[in-house]
Amino acid sequence: MRSKKTVLIVAAGALAVCFAGSIFALDGATAARGGESTLEEVLYLPSGKALQRLSLGYSSLLADIYWTRAVQYFGSRVQRSTRYELLDPLLEITTDLDPHLIVAYQDGSIFLSQQPTWGAGEPDKAVALLEKGIRNNPEYWRLYFTLGFVHYVDRHDYKAAEQAFRKGSEVPGALPWMRVMAARMAEKGADLGTAVALWQGVYNNTNDKELKQTATMHLDSLRADADMNELDRRIQLYRQKTGALPARWSDLIRAGLLPGIPLDPTGVPYKLEANGQVNIQDPSKFKFLGEFRNK
């Protein structure tokens, strides 16, 4: 009886010690292997079609795994790295395995099109991915929106953007503003209001945390650009009225040109420089500032 108790104590101790040791050993093995070893293996079998045959009918499940890998790969690099060489193969495999996985086209194309370090900086590959998505899912009009977005924001090809929005607006069930977007592309090309509308659309269309954050940062920067353009205009009005530059915001308020201290989208007051220029207090919070700032 005593011997059995000893065996139980030794076995329980061995279980605890060996299991704890296995955790450290596994961490060591993972470090020795390199963090992206599993992902690098995608390059050994880059054909999604071949993987589809090997998946024995479970290709949707495999597509979900590959999409998770693509998201994790992107998440581990965004704002940290300029190299995203595995992103395109991962998205290609994912969409070969499941051609109807809309999120992979919609979010994946924005991961691809954004400039480094915010994305792979490959808008042409993003367009190819979206065109593949539209071929496989012609009834899904939101893919045309993303295609128009990539043409407009990253490729600055306003004619292609207009065509994408127009074709999307013809899909049954498409929201009427797709036609409005097409008209705006044809009329104005690069325009702050259009850019805000497009980024707002991206924000509304995605559930991805990283992408929502990127869209928010773009929207904040665009709104700050719009605010500062308006403040510049009011400072010029003050100058015309008084013949001098305002020293502080209260001068504009007293002159009836501002209702109160102007705040940036994060709630911090704008900075009024001695030479009459308007700036923001912390530029690190506005990564995309100046894109639509009047000279």
Next chain:
Amino acid sequence: MNSRLSAITLNTFREAVRDRVLYNLIIFVLLLVASAPLFGQISIGLERLILVNVGLSSISVFGILIGIFIGIGLVSKEIEKKTLYTILSRPVRRWEFIVGKYFGLVLTLVVNAILMSVGFYVALLISEHKLTGADGHLLIAIYFAVLEFLMITAVTLLFSSFSTPIFSAIFAFALFVIGTFATDLRNFAAAAHGMTKWFATAAAYAVPNFASLNVIGQVAHDQPLGGSLIVMNTLYALLYSAAVTAGAVLIFERRNLK
């Protein structure tokens, strides 16, 4: 090793070798490896690559299947045939029975791996007409396959110590499948938050991480593998197997065999 332990080990090995399922699987593996050069002829320029991938994958997968199929009956068969009572009525302790069974099955699988590897290298020699230094590099993947066998044997024995053969097979096979995606599970845990992160991390460490031991892709492309990886994977497989075997001993010691 004490004499009782070595007797159980050798007896388990002898029994396993007599098992027909074992021979069928070996023949199947050898046929697969022998037919690999034919696949290579279909894919121009990929003959060696396909042979290596098919051969090494077969050694790993079929070794694991043999481990599961034999492992599930290690304890239950002895109870069914009532031979367990004869064994335990002698001066053999329960932990010696479990550990002896473990070593016996591991010995069987190592011998199988050696046989399969010989068949694999013969096929490689026929296909390439010579063996090079790069072919020696493939032994690392075979060694890692043996480490996988240590783990799957322990896992199967754990289930076999309290469950029926059919459920043991299902549990062990399910853990094998989950274990091949263990790296994805760890990545998921790293990206998760709150309670989900804790559960996912615990699950990622609790399941046997077969993904860490799979280097077939790398050796097939002659990618270098560091010595630290070999050391860490060896340590991991030994410690994980020891922990799971200790768990099997704990369950079997407390099991009512009446």
